[in-house]
Amino acid sequence: MQTHSKSPTLHQRRRAPTEQELKDIPWLDLLTVAEKEMAVTNLYVSNAQVGDYVCRIGKPPTYWFGVIDGLLKMSTTNAQGESVTFTGLSPGGWFGEGTLIKLESYRYNVQALRNSLVAGMPTATFQWLLDHSIGFNRFVMNQLNERLGQFIAAREIDRINNPDIRVARSLAALFNPALFPSVGELLQITQQELGYLVGLSRQRVNVALNALEKLGYIKVSYGTIQVLNLSALRSSGLDNT
Numbered sequence: 063m064q065t066h067s068k069s070p071t072l073h074q075r076r077r078a079p080t081e082q083e084l085k086d087i088p089w090l091d092l093l094t095v096a097e098k099e100m101a102v103t104n105l106y107v108s109n110a111q112v113g114d115y116v117c118r119i120g121k122p123p124t125y126w127f128g129v130i131d132g133l134l135k136m137s138t139t140n141a142q143g144e145s146v147t148f149t150g151l152s153p154g155g156w157f158g159e160g161t162l163i164k165l166e167s168y169r170y171n172v173q174a175l176r177n178s179l180v181a182g183m184p185t186a187t188f189q190w191l192l193d194h195s196i197g198f199n200r201f202v203m204n205q206l207n208e209r210l211g212q213f214i215a216a217r218e219i220d221r222i223n224n225p226d227i228r229v230a231r232s233l234a235a236l237f238n239p240a241l242f243p244s245v246g247e248l249l250q251i252t253q254q255e256l257g258y259l260v261g262l263s264r265q266r267v268n269v270a271l272n273a274l275e276k277l278g279y280i281k282v283s284y285g286t287i288q289v290l291n292l293s294a295l296r297s298s299g300l301d302n303t
Contacts, residue, residue, distance in 0.1 A: 072180070090102070105183050162189070
């Protein structure tokens with residue numbers, strides 16, 4: 063009887079990053095020559111296919127992860143067994159530093175919503191940089207501060223009943239220049255993917271995006287969204303629209 067081996071895991075598919083992929087890692091330029099050499103030597107990238115888990119609840123941390131390209135979802139499951147989305151993770155974003163600092167198991171899942179290129183740096187290298195690099199420490203502190211603000215905003219979004227505002231605030235989070243510096247003004251995302259992040263149907267997301275486009279806040283094209291007014295997406299002025 064012929065047996066079929068399982069497809070390689072995300073970890074088994076890892077490889078060294080290319081020069082171009084290294085240019086898409088924002089914190090490398092904050093390191094000294096010696097620190098950067100240490101980091102680059104221990105960096106890996108892997109192609110996460112749709113549905114692949116990058117992190118899983120209860121698993122110990124082995125890498126600090128970043129998104130080179132694609133879109134991930136960070137979520138958990140509540141006491142009722144319902145999935146609760148914390149945030150989307152767009153290009154340039156790095157995550158999991160809090161878990162690595164505390165060396166505790168993951169309290170959330172991170173899953174690929176589309177085929178994505180994910181980078182990873184081993185826990186030992188992450189800890190070494192914390193011990194030796196001022197530039198790296200500043201980056202991580204800024205990450206933690208921005209992430210705190212992001213999660214506070216996410217809690218507020220959960221309490222908003224207006225779908226247009228929910229979509230606007232969720233979009234604004236994906237364009238955060240501090241957390242996702244590689245996004246710029248244009249993000250590759252489908253209405254279905256945005257619906258997964260916001261907790262709305264694709265049809266209702268479409269209605270919200272049309273409303274936001276008419277206000278001049280965004281420009282919607284096939285598979286992409288361009289932000290024209292990020293401050294307006296973040297503001298509470300939509301409550302009156």
